[in-house]
Every structure is written in structure tokens, then in C-alpha cells.
Amino acid sequence: xxxxxxxxxxxxxxxxxxxxxxxxxxxxxxxxxxxxxxxxxxxxxxxxxxxxxxxxxxxxxxxxxxxxxxxxxxxxxxxxxxxxxxxxxxxxxxxxxxxxxxxxxxxxxxxxxxxxxxxxxxxxxxxxxxxxxxxxx
Numbered sequence: 001x002x003x004x005x006x007x008x009x010x011x012x013x014x015x016x017x018x019x020x021x022x023x024x025x026x027x028x029x030x031x032x033x034x035x036x037x038x039x040x041x042x043x044x045x046x047x048x049x050x051x052x053x054x055x056x057x058x059x060x061x062x063x064x065x066x067x068x069x070x071x072x073x074x075x076x077x078x079x080x081x082x083x084x085x086x087x088x089x090x091x092x093x094x095x096x097x098x099x100x101x102x103x104x105x106x107x108x109x110x111x112x113x114x115x116x117x118x119x120x121x122x123x124x125x126x127x128x129x130x131x132x133x134x135x136x137x
Contacts (some may be wrong), residue, residue, distance in 0.1 A: 080107030
């Protein structure tokens with residue numbers, strides 16, 4: 001049986017399946033980039049309920065300078081308008097932006113716009129690629 005959305009059983013099902021370890025690593029990378037002076041944006045395709053849950057459990061979204069939610073903005077990756085929306089919030093050109101995502105389709109879409117992009121696979125690979133792309137401050 002699948003729990004009804006937003007019911008206590010639904011929340012328990014979701015929260016029991018959420019691992020802290022990948023998020024702890026992601027938080028570390030985000031904080032390190034922020035300390036180096038980079039402006040950080042979040043381009044999220046997650047639904048409102050999931051975002052509220054993650055925000056409550058991990059207080060993750062406060063780490064970003066700007067956020068674009070597809071459920072609010074009615075546009076989603078890999079649509080180029082979603083990338084343009086988050087870039088406009090920073091008044092940035094594509095060549096000034098680095099996009100990191102686990103979806104190759106989204107990474108390719110970002111590259112087609114002229115953004116630097118990394119497909120996340122493992123923490124080690126991400127660290128290596130970030131060291132190659134970003135100058136140390």
C-alpha cells in the first residue's frame with residue numbers, strides 16, 4: 001500500500017528512505033564553494049512537499065544565494081528557460097556559470113547554453129573536476 005501524500009505515513013516513508021551521508025557531503029562542497037566566494041544557486045525540479053521536508057530536516061536551502069523551483073516557476077530542467085531563469089537571478093552569462101547535476105540530459109542542456117557543467121557520479125570525481133575547473137582562492 002502506498003501512503004496518501006502528505007499523510008504521516010507518507011512522511012515516514014519518505015524520511016526513512018533519506019540518507020544523511022550524501023547530503024552531508026553535498027553540504028560540505030556547498031559550504032566550501034561559498035567560503036571561496038562563489039554565488040550559489042539551486043535549480044530544483046522537486047515537488048513542494050519534498051522541498052518542505054528536506055528544508056525542515058536538513059535546513060539545506062538556506063545555503064544558496066538564489067533558488068528556482070520548477071513547481072513555482074512552471075519550467076523545469078532541461079528546458080533552457082529554467083537555466084536562463086536562475087542565471088537572470090544572478091545577472092550572469094552562461095560562461096560565468098558552473099552547473100552540477102546527476103542527470104546527463106540536464107548537463108548536456110546546460111552545456112548547450114554555454115555553461116560549464118559537471119555530471120555528478122561520485123564524490124571523488126566531483127572533487128577532481130572542481131579542482132580542474134575552479135581556481136583556488
